[in-house]
Amino acid sequence: MATATDQVILALSCPNRPGIVAAVSTYLFESRCNIQEASQYDDPDSGRFFMRVVLNAVGAPVAVEDLKTGFAPIAERFQMAWTMRARGELRRVMLLVSKFDHCLTDLLYRWRIGEIPMIVTGIIANHSRDTYAHIDLDGIPFHHLPVTKETKLEQETRIWDLVKETRSEVVVLARYMQVLSDGLAAKLKGRCINIHHSFLPGFKGAKPYHQAHERGVKLIGATAHYVTSDLDEGPIIEQDVERISHQATPDDLVRKGRDIERRVLARALSWHLEDRVILNGKRTVVFPS
Structure with a gap:
């Protein structure tokens, strides 16, 4: 469970095409999440798009597993290789x-x-x-x-x-x-x-x-x-x-x-x-x- 102060990190790569950032940001907004940090890169050589987002829940806590489940269809649509985890989860x-x-x-x-x-x-x-x-x-x-x-x-x-x-x-x-x-x-x-x-x-x-x-x-x-x-x-x-x-x-x-x-x-x-x-x-x- 991610509280309003917990941070979650989403990292992804996929073939570049229009609408990736819009899909990610819209999903996070609708999931009551705030984007605290975002980095992205479009590699013209490989034709791939890369993105890293740090986010947290706004108001009520949000379960990371629920976020992952909801994000899976978007990841599949854009053929993403991705990870999402709580920042406090130690490797x-x-x-x-x-x-x-x-x-x-x-x-x-x-x-x-x-x-x-x-x-x-x-x-x-x-x-x-x-x-x-x-x-x-x-x-x-x-x-x-x-x-x-x-x-x-x-x-x-x-x-x-x-x-x-x-x-x-x-x-x-x-x-x-x-x-x-x-x-x-x-x-x-x-x-x-x-x-x-x-x-x-x-x-x-x-x-x-x-x-x-x-x-x-x-x-x-x-x-x-x-x-x-x-x-x-x-x-x-x-x-x-x-x-x-x-x-x-x-x-x-x-x-x-x-x-x-x-x-x-x-x-x-x-x-x-x-x-x-x-x-x-x-x-x-x-x-x-």
């Missing part, structure tokens, strides 16, 4: 990590201070818990799943089982240095976010900072993207860069890169959880906060 997030823990530490800090509202369902690591002894993991389920060439398939099966058992809606590869199989990537389509320590599409794969150093780049960056079966080629959510000089060593690039990676991943996850990111084929539409 369930599973975090995967390897040896480098700076992204994990940053996400946990932002979660604990309320900057990224979510439910952390667990941490999956391919290193033992001792590796993260300096991090406060109190109360968070920890799963040590070491990966070798021989155990990779078995461990991926266990990862998928944990995602299902915990009802995790989002999976974050917080510098999880394992390539997901095509099968697992397909199961997590549109809800698995990776941070790549490079400004994609350049310098894919291993040791991108060393690749960048060899090329003498003047800008380094990081990229948060959705995971697909194509390595480091999923739809990009967020990127950032920092200027460097010819004096920078590969270690300098790695050090500076850690700061970029943290903030880029945090923004990407936050935007995903706020329904600000909508897939557009191999690209994304990101409505700013």
